[in-house]
Amino acid sequence: MELAKSFEPADIERRWYPEWESRNYFAAGLDTSKPADESFCILLPPPNVTGTLHMGHGFNQTIMDALTRYYRMKGHNTLWQPGTDHAGIATQIVVERQLDAQGISRHDLGREKFLEKVWEWKEYSGGTITRQMRRMGTSPDWKRERFTMDAGLNKIVTESFVRLYKEGLIYRGKRLVNWDPKLHTAVSDLEVVQEEEDGFMWHIRYPLADGSTTLTVATTRPETMLGDTAVMVHPEDERYKHLIGKMVKLPLTDREIPVIADAYVDMEFGTGVVKVTPAHDFNDYAVGQRHNLPIISILTLDAKINEHAPEKYRGLDRFDARKAVVADLEALGILEKTDKHKLKVPRGDRTGVVIEPMLTDQWFVAMSKPGEDGKSITEKALDVVQSGEIKFYPENWVNTYNQWLNNIQDWCISRQLWWGHQIPAWYGVNGEVFVAHNEEEARSQADAAGYAGQLTRDADVLDTWYSSALWPFSTLDWTPEYPAKSNPALDLYLPSSVLVTGFDIIFFWVARMVMMTKHITGKIPFKHVYVHGLIRDGEGQKMSKSKGNVLDPIDLIDGIDIEALVQKRTTGLMNPKQAAQIEKKTRKEFPEGIPSFGTDALRFTFASLASPGRDIKFDLNRCEGYRNFCNKLWNATRFVLMNVEGHDLALEHAQAADGSCPATPGAAPLKFSFADRWIVSRLQKLEAEVAQHFTEYRFDLLSQALYHFIWDEFCDWYLEVAKVEMAGANEAAARGARRTLVRTLEALLRLAHPVIPFITEELWQTVAPIAGRKTGDSIMLAPYPAADLKKVDEDSEAKMERLKTYVSACRNLRGEMKVSDSMRTPMIVAGDTGELKEFAPILQALAKLSEISFVDEIPADALAPVAVVGETRLMLVVEIDVAAEKERLAKEIEKLEKQVAMAKGKLDNESFVARAPAAVVAQEKERMEAALATLGKLKPQLAKLG
Structure with a gap:
């Protein structure tokens, strides 16, 4: 195979990926005869089925692929389990917007027809991110690809729900949840963005019922006072001790509410008096539970004032009601003052509307209730980390994990959507509940209970994070009969080896996978959790479309001209002024667009940035530097080939302890110089260092070690010294240099392959035969280099x-x-x-x-x-x-x-x-x-x- 004069990544990538995939090189190893410690499995955090690859995906997947390729080359049974998430809210919104454009609502279609539309959309767009993953050179077992709504996974979701319900760990109840008034569904904390905004603090005087005085409370949401059921002071606050137990008149209503004492109150903040609205504030809800306060909800599900408020406000939108309440308070002379105030406003990340704490009937997982073994699922999740069964890298993230679990609330798992896993519960006309695997089983339960009426299935679906929590075993085709009835994939790959994830979903995904997998299967989901930071721009700013600083990894691979980049960054922006600012910023930053760096250079950049920390600044200059590195490796290989092809490399010789090889019968003599022994010695240390960095998940140090050795030691020093040896009169020394050159280069290509797979495959195909290596059809199947410390030569290193x-x-x-x-x-x-x-x-x-x-x-x-x-x-x-x-x-x-x-x-x-x-x-x-x-x-x- 002749090597091209220049490195053209696009041609190489286009040729090699289909070749790898068609030859089934990514297939999971299922050799049960190998020791248990020779199984490596990694789970792809399932991206949204309708999503596209962003920088976070590219970064995360580079790390996962490097690990997978490393262990595959080490000869382990290896599985990188791919798949996508149905993304309940995000996907339903996309399809509803498409229908809105046609003047149709989902209710016009009905549930069944609407879901057909969603499945059509999934088939159309669902492969986008997996196609992009292929562009990144990732090597998961695509034949095992799973989707959280697959029939098999749906069956496991249902089984887990029924099982937990029977154990009393899933229940239905009326509790406060995050409510999106536009979507009309509960949402998780991860789908709520806390944004700092300019607002106001209204100070309102509440008169005591006996007319003796007033208590001033401060609130940022005065309309919620219509649902107040108490005012609260600190039990040790000398200013108000004498008022505890008395009643105040709730302004604008005909109700009286008590003055209560609770240590939750901060005596130093404001007046030290707090209004309590249990139906519309999470902290107030907890206070209400402690003090057995009435819970009065004054909002409808679309955030309008309901029948529990005074008649004059009913039907008003919450923000119109706010204006009316403030005006009435002012007219009564009890609005003491209004201050400007910076406040955190919770908004739905999909809709942008202000989220309301809302009291609704939902399904919950009981996080702290003891199971049959006497321990809650939360305690089990804490125990496996405390014991070291699951380890975090870096270790400090254990504190975040423990803190969340130690303060956990019951998990709301129901969503008022149509797209998702429909809750397997059926209701009788009087509210009877039958949880079953299917309607037939529910009917059987109803008959046994003496109920013969109609059954109606719960219309809600499960939180997307519920099915994701089952990912470690649902993707391996778990069955309720496990472990009595098992399969090789479950035996080999549960628990998986490591989970690679960002710190932002330790709570939502990582902890819940630990809880659910441990409780249902009895096994931990993974042994290690490698937590990385989040990719930001070169100035440390979060990448967002509104800031115009988003980079698309595929654009960095292929390149994009400035006009296309501007159009990409400004399309969809409703604000013309913002669009103009982003265009100006983009043209200044990338006057000629973004050049093509190729996949390998981008992957090396990602690996080099993978240092411990919360934020990772992405510097485009690094991409250019690592593209130059790829060129350097390419040109070094061409130099080696030009100097060794057609020459005797004495490959049949074995190196003697003194560094020289006596000629075997029929072979020319061979001698290794101190420089040959130096590069071989340094190579052994590099191989040991790389293995350590893989073990400790220090991809930044790994890439740094590879870069330094290949560029500085091999190219800048050894190649130059070898030139002299090969041009010298001593043919034995020239032969030794040629052999060392090609053998070192071949080993370096295998060492670097997990990080830069395309260029190393292309070069290895030419170098490997010359170096005498004939094992396998691809570098990804060749053995990964392992250090031989007997070849370490400190004297030669000192001499060099x-x-x-x-x-x-x-x-x-x-x-x-x-x-x-x-x-x-x-x-x-x-x-x-x-x-x-x-x-x-x-x-x-x-x-x-x-x-x-x-x-x-x-x-x-x-x-x-x-x-x-x-x-x-x-x-x-x-x-x-x-x-x-x-x-x-x-x-x-x-x-x-x-x-x-x-x-x-x-x-x-x-x-x-x-x-x-x-x-x-x-x-x-x-x-x-x-x-x-x-x-x-x-x-x-x-x-x-x-």
């Missing part, structure tokens, strides 16, 4: 470092003397020259020297600068224009002295040192020390010139 020191010294001399890169100059060496004579051919090539002369002493009248390396002194033999050189040195010295003075001024300033960030202070110290060190060299040189 000494060579680097000499080369760097020569290059510094060239820089000081402004010698052109194209000019070869002679050099004289004095002092301890023993080892340097061995290095001479390499030093001459790498430092661009025309010749090296060894002398007893450097001439005393020599004007050129001298480099000192240990006991050795080096000087370039160049003609010096004394006057010009003195002028140059004087200017350089003056500039450096100014830098020293400026840095010293800052560092002597106590205020600067105290207030500036530690990194800035350290940087100033480094600048000053570097300038002083250079001055220490230049001043003697100037003095020597006279």
Whole structure:
């Protein structure tokens, strides 16, 4: 296979991915004869079926794919389980909007016909994100792809619901939930966005019933006072102790409500008096439960005032009612004052409307109720982390997990939607409830209970997070008979090895998977949880369409011109002014659009950013740097191939302990130089380091190690040294260099493959046969390199470092003397020259020297600068224009002295040192020390010139 002259990622990606998939390379390993610790499984957090790939997906999936490819190459049974989520609210909204455009509502169609429309939409758009995943080079077992509404998964959802209901862990009740008045459904906390907005704080005087005084309360939602059932003070507040138990007249109503005491009140905030509206505030609801207060809901499900409020407000929208209430309070003279106030407003992330706490009938999972074994599902989830059965990486996320579980409320799992898993409950005409796997079973239960009337199925569906919580075992085709009746996938891959996820869904998904999987199957869902940060733009801002800073990973792979990018970022924005601002920002940031970086460069960028922390700043310049890295690897491979093809590489030899190989019968002699032994030694350490980083999920350090070795050690140093060896007269040494070159390169391609799969596959196909490796048809099936510590050679490593020191010294001399890169100059060496004579051919090539002369002493009248390396002194033999050189040195010295003075001024300033960030202070110290060190060299040189 001939290697193209230049690296063209698009052609390679287009060719290799279909090849991998068609050859079934991604298939799950099901070899039950392998040890249990040789099974690796990872679950894809199921993206919305109608979604598209965003930067978070690209980042997350790069990490998952790197792990999968790594363990697959290690020979483990490997499964990356893919699938998508039905995304109840998001998908229903999309289809309803399509119907709205035609002047049709879902109610016009009816449930059955509407669901047909949703399934049509799913079939049309459902493959978008999986097609994009293929562009990212991901390697899940596509034949095992699951969808949360698949018949098999639906059956498991139903089974789990029925089982938990029979155990008393699922119940139906009237409780306060997040309510979206536009969607007319309960929503989870994750679907509520808390936005800071400008609002008001109204201070209202509530008169005591005996007319003795008034109590002033402050509220940001005055319309809810119509549902107040108490006012509350702190039990230790001396100002109000004497009023506890008395009654106040609730303004605008004919009701009286009590003054109660509760430690929830903050005595220092406001007046220390708080209104209590249990039906419209989560904290007030808890207070109401503690004090057995009446719960009066004054809002309809579409957020209008209902019949429980005074007649004059009934039918008003909540915000119109707010204006009316404030006006009436003002007219009564009991509105003490109105202050501007910044407040957090909960809005539905899909609709943008203000979410209301609403008292409705819903289905709940009892999170703290003991099960048959005496422990709640919450306690079980806490225990498996406490015991170390499940480990978090980084470990500090355990605190977040524990804090949420220790303060958990019962989980509302019902949604007033049509798209989703319909709740398996049937009702009789008098409210009888029969929970069953199907209607036939429900009818049987009704008959047994003596109920013969009509049954109506619950119209609600389950929260999307409920079916997602079953993902670790539902995707493996769990059955109620497990473990008595099992299958290889369940035996091998439950628990899975690691869950890769963002910190934002530890509560909603991670904890619930632990609870549900442990309770239902008796097993933990996964052994490790690797928690990563969230991708933000280069300035640390959250990526959002409204900010015009969204990057599409596919655009970074393929490139996009500026006009298309502008159109993409401004389409759908209703505000023309905002669209104009985003267009201006985009044109300034990307005047020529975004160039094509290719998948490998993008994946390497993602891996390099995967350091511990909450936020990950995405820098486009890194993509460019890693595209250059891919080019470097490509060109290095072409160099190696040009220098080894057609030559004897002595592949049949085995390296002897002293670094040389005696010739076997019929073979030419082979010798390895210290540089050959150095690169092999460094390779073993790299292989050990990479294995450690995979184990510890430090992909940032992994990519850094690969980059440094391939670019710096292999390309910049070893290739250059090998050139000299291969051009030398010693054919045994040339043969050793050629063999080391190709073997090292082949191992590096396998090492880097999990992160950059396309370029490594393309190069390996050419390099592997030459290197004598014939195992497998693809690099992804080749064994992953493992360190052989017997090949570590500290002496050769130390010797190579000494060579680097000499080369760097020569290059510094060239820089000081402004010698052109194209000019070869002679050099004289004095002092301890023993080892340097061995290095001479390499030093001459790498430092661009025309010749090296060894002398007893450097001439005393020599004007050129001298480099000192240990006991050795080096000087370039160049003609010096004394006057010009003195002028140059004087200017350089003056500039450096100014830098020293400026840095010293800052560092002597106590205020600067105290207030500036530690990194800035350290940087100033480094600048000053570097300038002083250079001055220490230049001043003697100037003095020597006279």
